[in-house]
Amino acid sequence: MFAISLMNGLVMGVIYALAALGVSLVVGIMNVVNFAHGELYILAGYFSYLFASALGVNFVLAMVIAVGLVFFLGLLIEYLLIRPTYGNDMYSLILTFILSIVLQNAYLLIFGPYPNKPPLWVQGATDVFGLFLYGNQRLAALAAGAALIAVIFVIIKKTWFGRIIRAASQDREMAELNGVNTTRLNMLSFGLGCALAAAAGVILAPVFPVTPTAGVPVALTAFVVVVLGGMGSLWGCVVGGLTLGLVENFGAAFISSGYKNVFGFMILILVLLVRPSGLFGRAKI
Amino acid sequence: MKLNRRIVTGAVALLLLCSSAWAQGVIKVGIVGPRTGAAAATGQAFDEGIKLATEYVNSKGGVLGKKLEVVFEDTAAVDKAASGFERLVTRDMVVMVLGESQSSSALAEIEVANRLKIPFVVAEAWADDITAKNYPYVFRAGPSNSGVVSQSIAKWVQFEKFKKVFIIAENTDWGIGIGKLTENAMAKAGVQFESMITERNSQDHYVELTKIKAYKPDAILAYIYGVGLHYFVAQAGETGVSPKAVILDGAGPPSLWPDYWKNVGDYGNLECFASSMHEKVELTDLAKYFRESYVKTFGKAPTDYKSRSIFDAILIAADAINRAKSTDPTKLIDALEKTNLKTTRGMAKFGMEKGSPRYHQWDPPMLVIQWQKKQQVVLYPPEAATGKLMR
Missing domain, CATH: 3.40.50.2300 (Response regulator)
Structure with missing residues (x-):
C-alpha cells in the first residue's frame, strides 16, 4: 500500500503541478486570477479528441494543434477581456468567472454531456518492481508532464524571455523603465498560461476523459496548489503539487478514501497558518 | 380614481386569464432534473423521453381534452433544486411535478412539494428517504435503493x-x-x-x-x-x-x-x-413502441434508460389527471394512489404501506x-x- 500510494502520489503531484503552472505564471506576472483555467484545459482535451479521434489526425500532431489553438485563444481573451480591466483585479476575476460558465455551457451544447477522450498513446499496464500494476498511459503522462515542467523551468530560468518574465513579476515599473513592453508581455504571458493549461489537458485527457464540467475540479486543485506553493512561485507549484498528490494518496490509503479532497484542504490550512504566503511565496512588507 | 383602479384591476385580471395555461388550452406539468453540470447526461435522456411522451399523450387526446405541455427546470445543483421546483409551481403554474435523478436534490424538493401541496412523482432518484418520509404528495415511479x-x-x-x-x-x-x-x-x-x-x-x-x-x-x-x-x-x-x-x-x-x-x-x-432496459428484451408492447419511436425520432437506439423512466412518469401523470377529471391536488393524489397503468416497465402501481419506504413507491423490475x-x-x-x- 505504501509503494502504490507513493507512486500514485508522485504521478498525481506532477499532474497537479502541471495544471497549476499556468495559473501561477499569470498570477505572478499579471496579478490576474484566471477562473477559466480549467475550461481551457478541457478545451484542449476536446480539441485533441476532435482532431485525433474524429478527424484521424496523428495524436501528437493533434495535441500540438490543440495547444496552439488554445494559446491563440488565450491571446484573444487577454486582448478582448483582460486588457480593458487592468488596474482593477476584481473585474478580470469576474470576467474570467463568467467566461468559465459560458465555456462550460458551450461545451455542453457542442460536445454533449457524455465524457470524451482522445486515443491512448500506449495501451496496457506495467508491473512496477513486482509490487503493483500501473497503467502505461499514466506512466507516459508522468514522463510527458515532468519533461514539460523541466522545459518551462529552462525557459523561465535560462532564456531572455524568462528573464523578462521574472523581471516583470518582481518589479513591473522597473521592467518598463528598462524597455520591456509590458502590454505585449501580459498578452504573451496570458497566452502561455493558457497554453500550459492546454498542455496539461492534452496530456491528461487520455487518462481522465473530458466532460463540460470536468474543468472545475482541475481549476480548484490548481488554485490550491498555487496558494499552497506561494502565489507566482514556479518551484512552489512543483512542491505544492507533489505535496498535495502525496497527502491525498496517503490519506486515502491510511485514513479514508471518502475524505480524499478534505486532506488537500487540511494541508493547505495548516501551511497557511504557519506560512501565510505559502511554501515559496514572498511575504509582502 | 376608483374607476381607474377598477379598470386596471379588470385589465390585469383579463390579462392573467388570457395568459393562463388553461385559457391556452394546455395543462402544464413540470419536470425537474439536471440539464447542466456533471449529471447533464440525465437531462438529455429526460429531454428525449419528454418529447416522446408528450407526443404520445397528445396523440391520444391529451389531458382533460387539452394539450399536455411540459416545463423543464434545471436542478443540477442541490441549492437550485428547491427554488427550481417552487418556480415551476408558482411561476409556471404546473399541476404536478415529475422527474429528478439526484437523491440530494429530490430530498430538498419533496419538502417544497409537501409545503405547496403539489403532487410530485419522482422518476430516478433512489434514496429511500424520499418515500420513507411518507409525505402524502410524494410518489416515486422508479427504483428505490x-x-x-x-x-x-x-x-x-x-x-x-x-x-x-x-x-x-x-x-x-x-x-x-x-x-x-x-x-x-x-x-x-x-x-x-x-x-x-x-x-x-x-x-x-x-x-x-x-x-x-x-x-x-x-x-x-x-x-x-x-x-x-x-x-x-x-x-x-x-x-x-x-x-x-x-x-x-x-x-x-x-x-x-x-x-x-x-x-x-x-x-x-x-x-x-x-x-431497467435491455437492448433486446422488452417487457410490454409499450416498451416496443417506445424503442421504435425513439429510433424513428432520434436516429439511434435508446441507451440511457432514464429516457424511458421519464416517459413512464409522464404517462402516469397524464393518466392520473384524466382519471381525476380535475387538476385539484387532492383529487390528483387520490387518482395517483389508484394508479394501475401499463408502462414500458410493466404495470405501475404505488404501494400504500405506511411507515416504510414502500409508501407511494413503485419499483419497476431491474x-x-x-x-x-x-x-x-x-x-x-x-x-x-x-x-x-x-x-
Missing part, C-alpha cells in the same frame, strides 16, 4: 454464489444509502464483505483499487455514478483487479453511455450493470446485465436470463 438491493443486487450475489464482495459507494445521499443497505443485505445473506466510501468527484481510484485487490473479492458492487464509473472500470482493468473480480455498476446508465467503450476500452468487457464482447447478456432474474455469467 432498498428495492434495487433486495430485489436485484443481493439476490444476484446469492444466485451467482459469490463468497466475498467489496462494496464501494460514492459519498452522496444515493451512494451512502445504497451502500449501507447492501452491507445489511450481505450480512443477512451470510456473504463476506468489506466496504469503502469514495469521493464523488474523484478521478483517481488506484489506491482504493489496491485495497480492493488485497481483499480478493469475487465481485465489486460499485455505486459510483457518471464518468466516475468509467474511471473506476478502466483503472480496475489497469491494476488487474478485474476481471478476476466481477464489477457490478449499481446504477446502470454510465455503462450504457455512448462513449463507454471509448473510455474504458477492453476493460469494459465482462462488466455487469443494473438496468435486470442485471453483463457486457460480453459488447453484447448485453441478461444474467438476472433467471426467468429473463439470456446467458450466464462469464469471468
Whole structure:
C-alpha cells in the first residue's frame, strides 16, 4: 500500500503541478486570477479528441494543434477581456468567472454531456518492481508532464524571455523603465498560461476523459496548489503539487478514501497558518 | 380614481386569464432534473423521453381534452433544486411535478412539494428517504435503493454464489444509502464483505483499487455514478483487479453511455450493470413502441434508460389527471394512489404501506446485465436470463 500510494502520489503531484503552472505564471506576472483555467484545459482535451479521434489526425500532431489553438485563444481573451480591466483585479476575476460558465455551457451544447477522450498513446499496464500494476498511459503522462515542467523551468530560468518574465513579476515599473513592453508581455504571458493549461489537458485527457464540467475540479486543485506553493512561485507549484498528490494518496490509503479532497484542504490550512504566503511565496512588507 | 383602479384591476385580471395555461388550452406539468453540470447526461435522456411522451399523450387526446405541455427546470445543483421546483409551481403554474435523478436534490424538493401541496412523482432518484418520509404528495415511479438491493443486487450475489464482495459507494445521499443497505443485505445473506466510501468527484481510484485487490473479492458492487464509473472500470482493468473480480455498476446508465467503450476500452468487457432496459428484451408492447419511436425520432437506439423512466412518469401523470377529471391536488393524489397503468416497465402501481419506504413507491423490475464482447447478456432474474455469467 505504501509503494502504490507513493507512486500514485508522485504521478498525481506532477499532474497537479502541471495544471497549476499556468495559473501561477499569470498570477505572478499579471496579478490576474484566471477562473477559466480549467475550461481551457478541457478545451484542449476536446480539441485533441476532435482532431485525433474524429478527424484521424496523428495524436501528437493533434495535441500540438490543440495547444496552439488554445494559446491563440488565450491571446484573444487577454486582448478582448483582460486588457480593458487592468488596474482593477476584481473585474478580470469576474470576467474570467463568467467566461468559465459560458465555456462550460458551450461545451455542453457542442460536445454533449457524455465524457470524451482522445486515443491512448500506449495501451496496457506495467508491473512496477513486482509490487503493483500501473497503467502505461499514466506512466507516459508522468514522463510527458515532468519533461514539460523541466522545459518551462529552462525557459523561465535560462532564456531572455524568462528573464523578462521574472523581471516583470518582481518589479513591473522597473521592467518598463528598462524597455520591456509590458502590454505585449501580459498578452504573451496570458497566452502561455493558457497554453500550459492546454498542455496539461492534452496530456491528461487520455487518462481522465473530458466532460463540460470536468474543468472545475482541475481549476480548484490548481488554485490550491498555487496558494499552497506561494502565489507566482514556479518551484512552489512543483512542491505544492507533489505535496498535495502525496497527502491525498496517503490519506486515502491510511485514513479514508471518502475524505480524499478534505486532506488537500487540511494541508493547505495548516501551511497557511504557519506560512501565510505559502511554501515559496514572498511575504509582502 | 376608483374607476381607474377598477379598470386596471379588470385589465390585469383579463390579462392573467388570457395568459393562463388553461385559457391556452394546455395543462402544464413540470419536470425537474439536471440539464447542466456533471449529471447533464440525465437531462438529455429526460429531454428525449419528454418529447416522446408528450407526443404520445397528445396523440391520444391529451389531458382533460387539452394539450399536455411540459416545463423543464434545471436542478443540477442541490441549492437550485428547491427554488427550481417552487418556480415551476408558482411561476409556471404546473399541476404536478415529475422527474429528478439526484437523491440530494429530490430530498430538498419533496419538502417544497409537501409545503405547496403539489403532487410530485419522482422518476430516478433512489434514496429511500424520499418515500420513507411518507409525505402524502410524494410518489416515486422508479427504483428505490432498498428495492434495487433486495430485489436485484443481493439476490444476484446469492444466485451467482459469490463468497466475498467489496462494496464501494460514492459519498452522496444515493451512494451512502445504497451502500449501507447492501452491507445489511450481505450480512443477512451470510456473504463476506468489506466496504469503502469514495469521493464523488474523484478521478483517481488506484489506491482504493489496491485495497480492493488485497481483499480478493469475487465481485465489486460499485455505486459510483457518471464518468466516475468509467474511471473506476478502466483503472480496475489497469491494476488487474478485474476481471478476476466481477464489477457490478449499481446504477446502470454510465455503462450504457455512448462513449463507454471509448473510455474504458477492453476493460469494459465482462462488466455487469443494473438496468431497467435491455437492448433486446422488452417487457410490454409499450416498451416496443417506445424503442421504435425513439429510433424513428432520434436516429439511434435508446441507451440511457432514464429516457424511458421519464416517459413512464409522464404517462402516469397524464393518466392520473384524466382519471381525476380535475387538476385539484387532492383529487390528483387520490387518482395517483389508484394508479394501475401499463408502462414500458410493466404495470405501475404505488404501494400504500405506511411507515416504510414502500409508501407511494413503485419499483419497476431491474435486470442485471453483463457486457460480453459488447453484447448485453441478461444474467438476472433467471426467468429473463439470456446467458450466464462469464469471468
